[in-house]
Amino acid sequence: MSVSTAAVDQSVCTPLPVLGRDVTVPLVTGGEVTYAALDYAASAPALQRVWDDVAAYAPYYGSVHRGAGYLSQLSTDLFENARRTVAEFLDCRDTDQVVFTRSTTDSLNLLAAALPAGCQVFVFETEHHASLLPWKNAQVTYLNAPRTPRQAIETLERALGDRDPHGPALVCVTGASNVTGELWPVRELAAAAHAHGARIVLDAAQLAPHHPVSVQDLDVDWVAFSGHKLYAPFGSGVLAGRADWLREAEPYLAGGGASRKVTRREDGGVDVEWHESAARHEAGSPNVIGAYSIASACKALAEAGFDSLVTREQYLIEQVRTGLAEVPEVRILSLFGDDAPRVGVISFVVDGWNSSHFAAALSAEYGIGVRDGLFCAHPLVRTLLGSDPQTQGECGAPDAAPGEKSLNAIRVSFGAGTPDEHVERFVNAVKELVADGARWNYRTEDGRCVPDTSA
Numbered sequence: 001m002s003v004s005t006a007a008v009d010q011s012v013c014t015p016l017p018v019l020g021r022d023v024t025v026p027l028v029t030g031g032e033v034t035y036a037a038l039d040y041a042a043s044a045p046a047l048q049r050v051w052d053d054v055a056a057y058a059p060y061y062g063s064v065h066r067g068a069g070y071l072s073q074l075s076t077d078l079f080e081n082a083r084r085t086v087a088e089f090l091d092c093r094d095t096d097q098v099v100f101t102r103s104t105t106d107s108l109n110l111l112a113a114a115l116p117a118g119c120q121v122f123v124f125e126t127e128h129h130a131s132l133l134p135w136k137n138a139q140v141t142y143l144n145a146p147r148t149p150r151q152a153i154e155t156l157e158r159a160l161g162d163r164d165p166h167g168p169a170l171v172c173v174t175g176a177s178n179v180t181g182e183l184w185p186v187r188e189l190a191a192a193a194h195a196h197g198a199r200i201v202l203d204a205a206q207l208a209p210h211h212p213v214s215v216q217d218l219d220v221d222w223v224a225f226s227g228h229k230l231y232a233p234f235g236s237g238v239l240a241g242r243a244d245w246l247r248e249a250e251p252y253l254a255g256g257g258a259s260r261k262v263t264r265r266e267d268g269g270v271d272v273e274w275h276e277s278a279a280r281h282e283a284g285s286p287n288v289i290g291a292y293s294i295a296s297a298c299k300a301l302a303e304a305g306f307d308s309l310v311t312r313e314q315y316l317i318e319q320v321r322t323g324l325a326e327v328p329e330v331r332i333l334s335l336f337g338d339d340a341p342r343v344g345v346i347s348f349v350v351d352g353w354n355s356s357h358f359a360a361a362l363s364a365e366y367g368i369g370v371r372d373g374l375f376c377a378h379p380l381v382r383t384l385l386g387s388d389p390q391t392q393g394e395c396g397a398p399d400a401a402p403g404e405k406s407l408n409a410i411r412v413s414f415g416a417g418t419p420d421e422h423v424e425r426f427v428n429a430v431k432e433l434v435a436d437g438a439r440w441n442y443r444t445e446d447g448r449c450v451p452d453t454s455a
Helices: 048-060 070-089 104-113 149-161 186-195 244-248 288-304 306-325 355-366 378-385 420-436
Strands: 024-026 032-034 097-101 120-124 139-143 169-174 199-203 222-226 237-241 259-264 270-274 330-332 345-350 371-373 409-413 442-445 448-451
Touching: 048 070, 048 288, 070 097, 070 237, 070 288, 097 104, 097 244, 097 288, 104 199, 104 222, 104 237, 104 244, 120 149, 139 149, 149 169, 149 186, 169 186, 186 199, 288 306, 306 330, 306 345, 306 420, 345 355, 345 378, 345 420, 355 371, 355 409, 355 420, 355 442, 355 448, 378 409
Parallel strands: 120 139, 120 169, 169 199, 199 222
Antiparallel strands: 024 032, 097 237, 222 237, 259 270, 330 345, 345 409, 371 409, 442 448
C-alpha cells in the first residue's frame, strides 16, 4: 500500500505532540540541531497527553488494592479502569483477562509459563527474540522464514497438519515485523491455527502503535504488547486474552496480591489459595503509573483516530522508501516485497559502509537517532542479509571498524509523533553520506562506532 503526497490531507494528519520534540543535541562538526528521533521501534517518545495525565495523577499516587485510605481507593479505581480501557482498546471478548506485565517479553514469558503440559509451540524464525525464545519448556517447532504471506499460511498449515492432534498447541506470530515493518496475515494464520485445534498469540509490540488491533476481528487467543512502544513510558506491558490457561497455571510470581488466602497447616507447612482473576499473575505492588500511562496512550490513539494516523504514516513511509530508492548503494530489507503493507519500520544496508559507522555518522553529524545491529531478531536479519543462519552476532553492533563489512543493518522507524522535517532530514543525510562520505573520523569503542575526539 502506498499513498501519494497529494492524497494526504495535512489538516487532519498533523503529528501528535510528544515529549522531546524540541530537544537540541550537539553535532560533532559544531553547533546544535533539533534531535530527530527515528528509533520508534525500540522505544517511542511519550505522548504529551500521557505525560500530562500521569503528572496530574502523581500527587494522588497510593497503594493499590485493599487500602482503606482515599488515595489507595482512588489508585485502585484508576488501575482497574486502566484494565478496562485496554480491554476496550483491544476489543477483547467479555471473558478475556487483561494482565499487566513489564513488557512484551514479560507477557510472552508469562504465557510460556502457563502452557499446559505437553504443549507444542509453532513459531517462525522471523520473530523478535521476545516471542522466539520463551518456550523452553515446550516442544517447539521453528518454521522457516516465508517469502510471501500466502507461504506463511501454507507453512503453518503443513506444520500443524503433522502434529499430534490430541494435545494442546500454540502458534506465536508477530503482527508487524520489527525489522521490515511488514504486516503479517494474522487473521488467516489464526484461522489456520484454530482449524488444526491450536491457539494463537499475537505479538503486537510493533502493530498496536500503528494500527487498530481487535482480538475479536483477528480471532486471536492472546495479544501481547509493550507500553514503551505505544508512547507510554514507565515499564509496563500487557497480556490480554483467554483466561483458562492463565487461571489453571501456577502464578507467574508467588507473593502478595496473587494469593487470596494463606493458612498454616498442622505439619507446619503453608496452604495457598490463589486468585483466579488477572491478579493471579500480578504479584507484588503493581506498576499503577505504568498501567495508567498505557491506558492514557490507548485513549489518545483512539481519539486521534487510526484512519488519519495510518494515512499520515503511509505518507512518511512513501517519502522514506522513495528517497532511499534514489540511492543505488542502499538496499531495503524485505520478506514480502515492495508492495507489502507495512508500518513505519524500515531496515536497510548501504554498500561500502559498516552499518554501525553509518548510524554513528547520522547521529554525530546530523542529529538523527536510528538503530543498527540485528534488532534482537538474529535469524531474520541473517536470512535477509543472505548469511548463514547459524552465524554468531549480537543485538548491537559487532566489533567491525568503520569501513569493514559487518553482519548488521540500519533501521529507521517513526510513528504518530514524527514531523515531516525529521524524515526529510534523514533522507537528505543518507544521500549526502553516500555521495560525500563522513565528515569526521570514527573508531570502535566497546563494540560501538563513535566519533574519534582524540585529535
